[in-house]
Amino acid sequence: MSASADMERARRLVRGAGRVVALTGAGISAESGVPTFRDAGGLWRNFRPEELATPQAFARDPRTAWEWYDWRRSVLAGCAPNPGHRALARFFLGRGAAGLVTQNVDGLHTRAALEAAAGRAGPESGQAEAAAGPAEAARAALPVELHGAVGRDRCNRCEARFPAEPLGDALPRCDSCGGLRRPDVVLFGESLEGDVLARAYSLAERADLCLVVGTSAVVYPAAAIPLATLEAGGSLIEVNLEDTPLTRSATVALRGAAGEVLPALLD
Ligand code: NAD
Ligand code: ZN
Numbered sequence: 001m002s003a004s005a006d007m008e009r010a011r012r013l014v015r016g017a018g019r020v021v022a023l024t025g026a027g028i029s030a031e032s033g034v035p036t037f038r039d040a041g042g043l044w045r046n047f048r049p050e051e052l053a054t055p056q057a058f059a060r061d062p063r064t065a066w067e068w069y070d071w072r073r074s075v076l077a078g079c080a081p082n083p084g085h086r087a088l089a090r091f092f093l094g095r096g097a098a099g100l101v102t103q104n105v106d107g108l109h110t111r112a113a114l115e116a117a118a119g120r121a122g123p124e125s126g127q128a129e130a131a132a133g134p135a136e137a138a139r140a141a142l143p144v145e146l147h148g149a150v151g152r153d154r155c156n157r158c159e160a161r162f163p164a165e166p167l168g169d170a171l172p173r174c175d176s177c178g179g180l181r182r183p184d185v186v187l188f189g190e191s192l193e194g195d196v197l198a199r200a201y202s203l204a205e206r207a208d209l210c211l212v213v214g215t216s217a218v219v220y221p222a223a224a225i226p227l228a229t230l231e232a233g234g235s236l237i238e239v240n241l242e243d244t245p246l247t248r249s250a251t252v253a254l255r256g257a258a259g260e261v262l263p264a265l266l267d
Contacts, residue, residue: 003255010237010252010265017209017235021099022088023200023225024109024143024258027214027240031082031259034106035075044068054188062171062180069183070167072150081112084213084258089116091266092141099207100143101200103215103222105185107151113141144200146192146222148185155179197221204228213239214258217246239265 001009014020026036037049044052047068051057057065081089089112092100102109117138135142148154153162153172157179164183165172172181186192200222204210210229217223226236226246235251238244239261247253254261 006252006254007261007264010254013209013235013237013251014211014265017207019097019099019203019207020091020095020209020211021101021203021207021225021229022092022211022213023204023215023222024088024100024102024104024213025215025217025219025222026104027216028084028102028258029079029082029104029106029108030214031084031257032079032106032108034079034104034108044071050188053185055190058182058187066167066171069150073164073166076106076150079106079108081108081115082259084262085109085112086116087262087266088213089113089138089141093117093120093138096140098140098142098144099203100141101146101203101225102143103146103219105145105147105150107149109141109143110138110149113138113143116141144196144203146186146196146200148183150183150185152184153181154184156182192221200225201228205232207232208234209237210234211237211239212246212250213262215240215244217244237265 030036052065052068085108088100088109092098093116100109114134117134121137151164153164155174155177158174158177160174160176161184162175162181173179174181204225205228207229210226212226230236230249236246236249238246238250238253239258241255241257254265
């Protein structure tokens with residue numbers, strides 16, 4: 001089938017779907033300049049992420065592990081949401097129902113959601129909505145973050161969460177209990193938080209359509225989420241530059257960059 005026929009078919013699936021879930025991966029942030037782990041730009045002092053983003057690295061040499069996250073935060077500070085993030089944010093805000101799930105830890109979906117909600121809060125938006133605050137207005141487009149977010153810290157001891165701060169001479173400590181902080185992300189070898197995974201599965205099981213964007217679909221359990229939609233009788237649209245293990249299960253596979261395909265598909 002031609003690319004334009006595939007796009008037309010995919011647009012019909014989107015229009016006809018009641019509930020929609022989207023699962024995104026590192027590919028959606030590639031056009032924002034966020035390095036994937038496999039890029040040379042993802043390397044720092046010749047360490048592999050698998051050596052630094054582990055509980056063992058934080059136990060053995062927390063300074064070096066923290067310096068890597070501090071560097072990643074500085075790289076991210078120079079990145080912004082791209083048309084792919086923005087199309088998804090507009091789409092879910094317009095439907096008023098949440099359905100965005102991401103494996104990314106870069107916080108770009110959250111930024112796009114807040115920006116889209118702020119853009120919609122024109123003069124005609126209600127006072128109640130404005131009073132509820134930006135996060136409430138953006139709620140439908142805020143992602144379930146399967147692997148956490150680099151832009152937050154979490155206490156190793158009491159689990160309290162804090163916005164990230166630049167790394168100083170001393171390792172960052174918890175404001176409430178004094179325990180060591182760590183980035184609020186799932187490290188290699190750790191399991192995903194049960195309630196976060198349950199929320200993602202519940203969205204997928206109830207969806208008529210799952211949109212999978214920019215993921216190689218090899219990291220489990222995230223890669224199994226689209227299968228929950230399929231098993232419940234829903235359809236699957238894949239947006240990627242290339243084939244993945246999910247492609248043969250896809251109802252429609254759209255080949256192209258997320259920043260171009262998603263606005264065409266969703267707007
Ligand atoms: P991945 O790197 O394994 O795969 C990226 C996929 O995106 C590939 O299939 C590639 O073909 C596709 N792709 C690349 N550019 C694209 C574009 N412009 N448009 C559409 N598709 C594009 O990513 P993954 O599947 O998310 O798994 C990587 C793991 O590493 C995840 O668990 C994630 O938490 C972590 N990670 C996150 C980030 C981030 O937060 N941005 C970056 C690197 C790694
Ligand atoms: Zn604490």
